[in-house]
Each structure stands twice: as structure tokens, then as C-alpha cells.
Amino acid sequence: xxxxxxxxxxxxxxxxxxxxxxxxxxxxxxxxxxxxxxxxxxxxxxxxxxxxxxxxxxxxxxxxxxxxxxxxxxxxxxxxxxxxxxxxxxxxxxxxxxxxxxxxxxxxxxxxxxxxxxxxxxxxxxxxxxxxxxxxxxxxxxxxxxxxxxxxxxxxxxxxxxxxxxxxxxxxxxxxxxxxxxxxxxxxxxxxxxxxxxxxxxxxxxxxxxxxxxxxxxxxxxxxxxxxxxxxxxxxxxxxxxxxxxxxxxxxxxxx
Amino acid sequence: xxxxxxxxxxxxxxxxxxxxxxxxxxxxxxxxxxxxxxxxxxxxxxxxxxxxxxxxxxxxxxxxxxxxxxxxxxxxxxxxxxxxxxxxxxxxxxxxxxxxxxxxxxxxxxxxxxxxxxxxxxxxxxxxxxxxxxxxxxxxxxxxxxxxxxxxxxxxxxxxxxxxxxxxxxxxxxxxxxxxxxxxxxxxxxxxxxxxxxxxxxxxxxxxxxxxxxxxxxxxxxxxxxxxxxxxxxxxxxxxxxxxxxxxxxxxxxxx
DNA sequence: TGTAGGTATGAATCCGACT
DNA sequence: AAGTCGGATTCATACCTAC
Numbered sequence: 001x002x003x004x005x006x007x008x009x010x011x012x013x014x015x016x017x018x019x020x021x022x023x024x025x026x027x028x029x030x031x032x033x034x035x036x037x038x039x040x041x042x043x044x045x046x047x048x049x050x051x052x053x054x055x056x057x058x059x060x061x062x063x064x065x066x067x068x069x070x071x072x073x074x075x076x077x078x079x080x081x082x083x084x085x086x087x088x089x090x091x092x093x094x095x096x097x098x099x100x101x102x103x104x105x106x107x108x109x110x111x112x113x114x115x116x117x118x119x120x121x122x123x124x125x126x127x128x129x130x131x132x133x134x135x136x137x138x139x140x141x142x143x144x145x146x147x148x149x150x151x152x153x154x155x156x157x158x159x160x161x162x163x164x165x166x167x168x169x170x171x172x173x174x175x176x177x178x179x180x181x182x183x184x185x186x187x188x189x190x191x192x193x194x195x196x197x198x199x200x201x202x203x204x205x206x207x208x209x210x211x212x213x214x215x216x217x218x219x220x221x222x223x224x225x226x227x228x229x230x231x232x233x234x235x236x237x238x239x240x241x242x243x244x245x246x247x248x249x250x251x252x253x254x255x256x
Numbered sequence: 257x258x259x260x261x262x263x264x265x266x267x268x269x270x271x272x273x274x275x276x277x278x279x280x281x282x283x284x285x286x287x288x289x290x291x292x293x294x295x296x297x298x299x300x301x302x303x304x305x306x307x308x309x310x311x312x313x314x315x316x317x318x319x320x321x322x323x324x325x326x327x328x329x330x331x332x333x334x335x336x337x338x339x340x341x342x343x344x345x346x347x348x349x350x351x352x353x354x355x356x357x358x359x360x361x362x363x364x365x366x367x368x369x370x371x372x373x374x375x376x377x378x379x380x381x382x383x384x385x386x387x388x389x390x391x392x393x394x395x396x397x398x399x400x401x402x403x404x405x406x407x408x409x410x411x412x413x414x415x416x417x418x419x420x421x422x423x424x425x426x427x428x429x430x431x432x433x434x435x436x437x438x439x440x441x442x443x444x445x446x447x448x449x450x451x452x453x454x455x456x457x458x459x460x461x462x463x464x465x466x467x468x469x470x471x472x473x474x475x476x477x478x479x480x481x482x483x484x485x486x487x488x489x490x491x492x493x494x495x496x497x498x499x500x501x502x503x504x505x506x507x508x509x510x511x512x
Numbered sequence: 513t514g515t516a517g518g519t520a521t522g523a524a525t526c527c528g529a530c531t
Numbered sequence: 532a533a534g535t536c537g538g539a540t541t542c543a544t545a546c547c548t549a550c
Contacts, residue, residue: 037523038525042534044524047535049523051537052523053523053524054521054524055521055522055539055540058520058522061521099523101523102377103523105361105365106361106362106366109361120393121393121394122361124380124398126419127522127544128543129521129542132521132522132524132541132542133540133541134409134524134526134540135411135413135415136411136412136413137377137411137525138376138403138418138446139415139416139417139418139541139542139543140377140418140523141522142418142419144378147394153393154392155390155391155392156392157392158391159389159390159392160394161395162394162398163382163384167544168522168523169521169522169546177523190393415543417543
């Protein structure tokens with residue numbers, strides 16, 4: 001295990017199952033785990049992430065990522081395990097937001113409840129331009145986040161939207177499944193204090209947290225993506241991007 | 257049972273379980289059943305204490321499934337029944353789109369698969385404003401439709417969006433849960449021919465179908481709502497609103 | 513700085529060829 | 532062999548380049 005302390009960020013190169021038990025309390029868990037999704041056939045799901053999620057001509061743009069080959073029952077059990085661990089690290093009334101796609105959405109809502117969280121709703125990320133349109137079908141142009149709380153809600157802070165419109169291509173992308181930093185910044189309005197992301201990937205949640213004046217704890221088991229995050233967060237801290245004024249105001253409102 | 261024939265619409269005043277077995281083949285089922293959603297998952301009543309006293313390995317397995325969840329199981333069985341009946345009335349490759357809210361979304365995806373449909377995705381109706389914004393929460397400003405097909409897709413017709421943005425107050429409402437007619441018109445791009453709505457309510461699906469040149473079969477068991485639909489569809493047929501040019505073009509493309 | 517037009521791309525999916 | 536793999540397909544949107 002390797003640990004990097006960069007400004008208000010603490011980054012672990014390790015599996016979250018190993019690190020989570022050792023952490024102190026956090027205020028929110030905002031994360032984007034591997035979905036283990038894709039395809040009606042088993043072969044479509046267990047293939048390389050590049051061939052599962054990218055067009056033929058674009059395969060190989062990003063490094064592969066692991067942990068994306070569980071079948072539905074195993075995905076359910078695995079999510080329940082890490083969600084239960086995460087719950088034990090959250091303060092009373094703390095928030096969970098966990099991304100998923102249409103195929104795994106029902107499994108994810110089951111898992112967060114089996115993990116002990118109170119399910120509060122579904123948020124929508126409208127990507128505005130879709131994955132591979134097909135004739136005679138509705139486009140699956142959204143991803144979703146299932147969100148909940150540790151026990152009763154505190155009900156402080158701003159009212160947040162339930163649909164977020166951001167192009168998946170609009171910002172620098174370092175991961176096949178990377179989220180726009182501005183999407184994550186908006187979502188962070190749900191919490192103040194310390195944000196935990198057990199599946200950090202290329203670190204967009206962390207970058208958003210640091211830029212909006214929050215503390216961040218991130219865990220990633222892939223060394224290549226870990227290095228990308230370290231570099232991105234170092235750059236943000238070094239350039240004094242600690243406070244986007246707009247976001248900082250939001251943080252203060254949230255904490256007030 | 258009462259039956260009204262108005263132009264290309266056939267409207268039944270009856271329970272859909274009674275009427276469905278007697279119908280001929282249709283091309284699509286587009287509907288908005290009662291969600292049975294209120295007060296179903298009161299996890300927050302137990303949340304504060306349950307996470308406090310449970311050890312990591314035994315924490316909160318199925319907290320929401322014990323006790324007051326009979327409603328949800330019954331909803332699941334009921335949906336499976338009518339969805340199975342509906343499947344038997346659809347041509348090969350026919351389409352189902354069934355509205356639901358965030359609470360019943362997972363149950364609905366299970367039910368359409370238990371009913372024998374192939375689940376193809378989730379669509380989003382972004383109502384753009386929330387019923388009740390609450391501090392420190394994401395707004396539940398969306399409803400969803402779960403859609404699928406009877407066996408393999410035909411893959412003809414236009415590519416449709418997966419997110420529809422329409423204000424819930426943008427048009428005249430005849431039903432508490434009424435959908436905008438323009439939303440339904442857009443969604444009907446998924447099919448041509450005969451559209452069936454077993455939970456017709458105030459008839460927005462039927463109105464959209466008639467206005468876009470499709471045939472419609474609707475079923476509603478509440479006499480008050482049935483009369484509203486009869487009046488709305490009579491007015492549309494009488495005023496010769498049979499073809500919105502834009503929609504009619506879309507229909508022809510779909511059928512081509 | 514603004515507009516117009518061309519190009520790249522997507523947390524897929526399906527089918528056929530192959531081992 | 533209750534398989535496996537790779538290529539073709541689809542178009543709205545965002546971004547880039549030229550004027």
C-alpha cells in the first residue's frame with residue numbers, strides 16, 4: 001500500500017476492502033465503482049473493458065481497468081460488502097452517492113439498502129450525446145447515481161437538482177468511464193467536510209473536492225490510474241486552484 | 257364493461273385484467289400504471305438505531321424487506337401478471353414502455369422481465385422542476401419509463417432520445433399523474449400501428465396516438481377518467497386534429 | 513468575437529465467423 | 532461447446548477549423 005498526502009487530499013494505492021476498515025470518519029461517500037455491465041451475453045460482460053465499452057475504431061484509447069467482470073449475483077454481494085464497510089465510516093446523517101448504469105441500477109438500489117444505507121433517491125447524469133444510437137430504440141444517454149444517507153437526514157445546505165446535463169466529452173478525460181469534474185463539483189454540493197471515494201479512478205471526484213475546498217480521501221488499486229490522480233491533484237494544489245469562488249460559497253452555505 | 261369507438265380509438269371502461277385476454281394483436285404497449293409508491297420504504301425509522309448496534313458482518317441485511325413491505329411484493333406480482341398478459345397481445349418485436357417513479361423502478365424492471373419481456377433500457381422524463389425541493393437533498397424531478405421488447409428488436413424507425421425534458425405543468429392536466437401529450441407524442445416515435453394503454457387514465461397516450469395517426473386501444477376502470485378521455489379524444493377527432501404534420505412524418509418513417 | 517461547416521466519439525449491441 | 536471473438540453499425544452533440 002502506498003499513501004500520498006497532497007494538500008487536503010489523502011490518496012491510497014490499494015484495494016478499498018483493505019483500506020476502508022482503517023479509516024476514520026468521513027462526511028460523504030461519492031463514488032463511481034466498476035459497473036460490471038454491458039451486453040446480454042456473458043461473453044459481452046467478461047471481455048476487456050475497452051471492447052465492452054468502446055467502438056471498434058476507438059479501442060485502446062485508455063488503459064484497461066479491472067474489477068469489471070462480476071456477474072450480477074457477485075456484483076450484488078460485492079457492492080453490499082463495500083457499501084456496508086463505507087457506512088461504518090460515515091458520520092450520522094452522512095451521504096452516499098454511487099454511480100451506476102441502467103442495467104445495474106436495480107442491483108445497486110438493493111445493495112445500498114442491504115449495506116444498511118437509507119435509500120433516498122436516484123439522480124440522473126444526462127450525457128446529452130449518447131452511446132451508439134440504434135434505429136428504433138431509445139438511446140441510453142444517461143448514467144444514474146443512487147443516493148442515500150446513514151440514518152435520518154440532517155436536511156441542511158442547498159437544494160440540489162436531480163438531473164445534471166454535462167457532455168461526457170466536454171472535459172479532459174483520463175479514464176474510459178471518467179466523469180466531468182464540473183458534474184462532480186455540482187454533486188458535492190450535497191455535503192461539506194471530508195469526502196471519500198473508494199473507487200477513485202483518475203480522480204475527478206477528488207479534483208472537484210479539492211477545488212471546492214473540501215477534504216478528500218481516495219482509494220484506487222490500479223497503479224496507472226493512481227499516478228494520473230496524483231498528478232492531477234498535485235497540479236491543482238500547486239496552481240492554487242484550491243478555491244473556485246462559486247463552489248467555495250456553496251461549501252460555506254453547505255456548512256452553515 | 258362499456259366500449260366506445262371514436263375514430264381510430266377504441267376505449268374500454270373496465271379492468272385491464274378482464275379486457276386484455278379478449279384483445280387482438282397490438283404493436284406497442286405504452287402505459288403509466290398506478291405506482292403504489294407512498295410510504296413504502298421507511299428505512300429511516302430504523303436507520304438511526306440499526307446501523308448503531310450492528311456488527312460489520314451482520315449489518316442491516318434486508319432492513320427494508322422485513323415487515324411493512326407487503327405492498328411492494330404485491331405490486332411486483334400484480335405488475336408481472338398484467339405485463340405477461342400484455343406480452344401475449346404484442347406482435348413479435350413489439351415494444352413496451354412503462355412509466356414508474358424512483359421508488360418502484362427496480363420492482364418494475366424485475367416485473368417486466370418476470371412477465372417475459374426483454375428489458376432494453378430506462379428512459380427519463382425530466383420534469384425540470386421538483387414537487388418538493390428539500391434542503392440538503394437532490395430533487396426528485398424525474399419520472400422514468402422502463403422499456404423493452406417482445407423478443408428480438410426489429411431495429412427499424414428513428415433513433416429516439418433517452419431523456420425527455422417537459423415541464424409537468426406545461427399543459428392542461430386532467431389527472432393527478434397526467435403526462436404531457438407532447439411527451440407521449442415523442443415517445444410514440446418508437447412504434448407505428450396500434451398502441452395499447454391498459455391504464456389509460458385521462459387519455460394522454462391515446463390523444464398523442466390519435467394526433468400522430470396511430471390506432472389506439474385504451475382501458476380505464478374509473479368512470480370519471482373514462483369520460484374525460486372520451487371527451488378529449490372526441491374533441492381531437494372532431495376538430496380534425498388527426499395529423500400533426502411533424503408527427504405524421506415520423507410515423508411514416510417509422511412504418512417505412 | 514462570431515458564425516458556419518466538417519469531424520470525432522460514445523460505461524453498446526448484434527451478428528456471423530471461428531475455435 | 533447452455534462458446535468465444537471481432538467487426539459493423541448508428542447519429543446527436545461537442546469541438547475544431549476556416550472564414
